[in-house]
Amino acid sequence: MVKERARILVVGGGYVGMYTALRLQHRMKREIARDELEITVVTPDPYMTYQPFLPEAAAGAISPRHVVVPLRRVLGRCRVIAGEVTRIDHARRTATLTTPATQEKGGTETLTYDELVLAPGSVSRTLPIPGLLDYGIGFKTVEEAIGLRNHVIEQMDIASSTRDPAIRDAALTFVFVGGGYAGVEALGELEDMARYAARYYHNLKPEDMKWILVEASDRILPEVGEEMGRYTVTQLRRRNIQVLLGTRLESCADRVARLSDGQRFPTRTVVWTAGVKPHPLLAATDLPRDDRGRLKCTAELTVEGVAHAWSAGDAAAVPDVTAAGPGALTAPNAQHAVRQAKVLADNIARTLRGEPLERYAHKYVGSVASLGLHKGVAQVYGRRLKGYPAWFMHRAYHLSRVPTFNRKARVLAEWTLAGLFKREIVSLGSLEHPRAEFELAAGGKHPLDPNINPKGSS
Numbered sequence: 001m002v003k004e005r006a007r008i009l010v011v012g013g014g015y016v017g018m019y020t021a022l023r024l025q026h027r028m029k030r031e032i033a034r035d036e037l038e039i040t041v042v043t044p045d046p047y048m049t050y051q052p053f054l055p056e057a058a059a060g061a062i063s064p065r066h067v068v069v070p071l072r073r074v075l076g077r078c079r080v081i082a083g084e085v086t087r088i089d090h091a092r093r094t095a096t097l098t099t100p101a102t103q104e105k106g107g108t109e110t111l112t113y114d115e116l117v118l119a120p121g122s123v124s125r126t127l128p129i130p131g132l133l134d135y136g137i138g139f140k141t142v143e144e145a146i147g148l149r150n151h152v153i154e155q156m157d158i159a160s161s162t163r164d165p166a167i168r169d170a171a172l173t174f175v176f177v178g179g180g181y182a183g184v185e186a187l188g189e190l191e192d193m194a195r196y197a198a199r200y201y202h203n204l205k206p207e208d209m210k211w212i213l214v215e216a217s218d219r220i221l222p223e224v225g226e227e228m229g230r231y232t233v234t235q236l237r238r239r240n241i242q243v244l245l246g247t248r249l250e251s252c253a254d255r256v257a258r259l260s261d262g263q264r265f266p267t268r269t270v271v272w273t274a275g276v277k278p279h280p281l282l283a284a285t286d287l288p289r290d291d292r293g294r295l296k297c298t299a300e301l302t303v304e305g306v307a308h309a310w311s312a313g314d315a316a317a318v319p320d321v322t323a324a325g326p327g328a329l330t331a332p333n334a335q336h337a338v339r340q341a342k343v344l345a346d347n348i349a350r351t352l353r354g355e356p357l358e359r360y361a362h363k364y365v366g367s368v369a370s371l372g373l374h375k376g377v378a379q380v381y382g383r384r385l386k387g388y389p390a391w392f393m394h395r396a397y398h399l400s401r402v403p404t405f406n407r408k409a410r411v412l413a414e415w416t417l418a419g420l421f422k423r424e425i426v427s428l429g430s431l432e433h434p435r436a437e438f439e440l441a442a443g444g445k446h447p448l449d450p451n452i453n454p455k456g457s458s
Helices: 015-027 029-033 051-058 100-105 142-160 165-171 181-200 226-238 280-284 334-352 388-401 405-420 436-441
Strands: 006-011 037-043 047-049 068-070 079-082 084-089 094-098 109-112 115-118 122-124 173-177 210-215 241-245 249-251 256-259 264-266 269-272 276-278 309-311 366-372 375-380 383-386
Touching (some): 006 015, 015 029, 015 047, 015 115, 051 388, 084 280, 142 181, 142 269, 165 173, 165 264, 173 181, 181 269, 181 366, 226 241, 383 388, 388 405
Parallel strands (some): 006 037, 115 309, 173 210, 173 269
Antiparallel strands (some): 047 068, 084 094, 249 256, 366 375, 375 383
């Protein structure tokens, strides 16, 4: 048993961070009650985002608050700090962090620990493309998902209120870059929503909108297999969605998307979902990393060659012991992250109790993807599904995986109500600038740009 008070620091509140802390507080509740163990979770946002539901949140099928899990509610025996770790000196067992309080004073805070769980996740992988920083929209957080929904409806409002064909065409052209889960599911759900919303505009038709998917490789959704990837391309093209394979975005400056095949699309919407990269925090540590910037880990989820340091998920290069050949790594997805978190927490408990560690071994069971309401693709245990059965499996699987019974019940209730009533097609873009209206009324200017519509999201 634990003899001295152990301090565990969990950096990150995503899949790995939350599930590790959750399992630790359950397995070590006696030690916590005796004040022999302290678990601290440091995360920029005090909630965990269930990312597979972001496309449905963007389409209005799920409330944004039901896509996130409040950490302070589920981690009742842990200390949750809303802040960001900026540097880790593992040799000295210290972490430097900033919080809203320290930022006001321009300083930092230092935490000491005995065991480190480093799981900051990943960030969007961007490229030096002209105009991307100015006009690109990400799709990795719930804020981005809701902002994108507001933006799409706002573009429909702009197109409906003008007779200028150039403005109208640019407003109704939506370019998505990246053919992975995030890009395909976001495109499918939002196109479905916009197609439904068009019936309420007297001068807009679904055929007036251009939806374009740009993918640099020769296939999309590689996780569901080549056959299901081809099926997805066929289904998207039947919905008049242009799928451009082997094509790259070269520029989106001046609100014009220029592609490597020579095509040009005037557009006010460029959604960037072309992959992720390890969190920049990993470079500010003294821990070993691989050539892609991820932490080198063992099958027991310890950092290679370093004592008392652990990692999993997107930030970690974890060996796949179930693979046939050597050197294989587990895929950086939610399916592995959740299972790795459980093994990681168990191994920390075993370390504190002097017990042998367990190796992480999990075979990839398959993947499911939604392409809009009642449409989807899936490959599970080698079996392929498409259409309504795949969509139903997608919802059933993720409903079973979303954390807490509270969230499961709320999401199920929203799906039930959505089947009985019509969709909401309201844009609340002013939420992004809540003080703009008051500042204008007080005689001031818009806080960001006097040319920006204070009611809009763009």
